[in-house]
Amino acid sequence: MLSIKNLKASLLDGTQILKGINLDVKPGEVHAIMGINGSGKSTLAKVISGHPAYQVDEGSVELDGKNLLELEPNERANEGFFASTQYPIEIPGVPNVEFLRMAVDSKRTYLKEGPISEEEFSKRLNEAMALLEMDDRYRTRGLNDGFSGGEKKRNEILQMAMLLPKYSFLDETDSGLDIDALRIVSNGINHLHNQNRAVILVTHYERILDLVKPDFIHVLMHGKILMSGGPELALKLEKDGYDWIEGA
Ligand code: ADP
Ligand code: MG
Ligand code: MG
Numbered sequence: 001m002l003s004i005k006n007l008k009a010s011l012l013d014g015t016q017i018l019k020g021i022n023l024d025v026k027p028g029e030v031h032a033i034m035g036i037n038g039s040g041k042s043t044l045a046k047v048i049s050g051h052p053a054y055q056v057d058e059g060s061v062e063l064d065g066k067n068l069l070e071l072e073p074n075e076r077a078n079e080g081f082f083a084s085t086q087y088p089i090e091i092p093g094v095p096n097v098e099f100l101r102m103a104v105d106s107k108r109t110y111l112k113e114g115p116i117s118e119e120e121f122s123k124r125l126n127e128a129m130a131l132l133e134m135d136d137r138y139r140t141r142g143l144n145d146g147f148s149g150g151e152k153k154r155n156e157i158l159q160m161a162m163l164l165p166k167y168s169f170l171d172e173t174d175s176g177l178d179i180d181a182l183r184i185v186s187n188g189i190n191h192l193h194n195q196n197r198a199v200i201l202v203t204h205y206e207r208i209l210d211l212v213k214p215d216f217i218h219v220l221m222h223g224k225i226l227m228s229g230g231p232e233l234a235l236k237l238e239k240d241g242y243d244w245i246e247g248a
Pocket of ligand 3: 041042043086171
């Protein structure tokens with residue numbers, strides 16, 4: 001289980017962004033986090049990942065019983081926490097395929113499994129690229145270099161497919177996708193999600209939740225989860241917005 005308890009975190013200038021987040025995510029579950037811009041959704045992913053722009057003031061984050069907060073960012077990832085960022089960065093000069101191989105081998109080395117064989121890597125990459133309907137050109141292009149917004153999001157799910165993380169935090173993976181790309185990305189997430197792997201989906205839109213069915217919806221506002229519910233909550237938010245939550 002990914003267990004977040006009373007997590008409070010600040011910018012390095014002392015401004016507190018996360019003001020006591022409580023969230024338990026069990027293997028196999030799909031959680032959606034919704035909330036207006038600036039409420040702290042992306043910050044939550046970054047703090048769990050160990051981004052150096054934030055300091056934890058209080059609380060705990062445990063992944064399958066391990067204290068993530070005392071691990072380095074790469075160790076947190078290798079333990080099984082995957083964060084797909086809202087704005088994936090471009091790294092020209094690092095071919096996508098080499099980046100994926102390094103990421104996969106880093107995790108395997110951490111787990112003492114030894115490097116992946118060329119055959120197995122190629123087979124898994126071919127399957128993952130077919131799943132995401134990506135053609136061969138994306139292997140050799142620089143990581144996200146010149147990729148369109150939709151291609152970057154697809155490439156994030158390709159990384160998820162190669163790493164098979166236990167807990168995937170997908171930050172607005174649906175934003176800016178056309179209908180076809182949304183279908184492909186959702187299909188990829190559904191394919192990768194199983195009883196051992198959980199997904200946390202940050203979204204502003206109900207439409208991805210028709211394709212990737214959440215078990216729980218949480219509303220994050222002002223650095224706290226102010227309300228949780230089932231899928232019906234997303235429909236109500238789509239219809240009524242967020243104003244009523246604060247008075248509820
Ligand atoms: P959301 O993802 O919910 O839209 P964010 O987590 O990105 O919101 O941001 C929450 C608040 O924290 C915003 O007011 C944002 O400007 C601020 N914030 C987050 N990270 C930083 C940062 N590195 N430097 C300055 N302000 C930040
Ligand atoms: Mg936002
Ligand atoms: Mg955000």
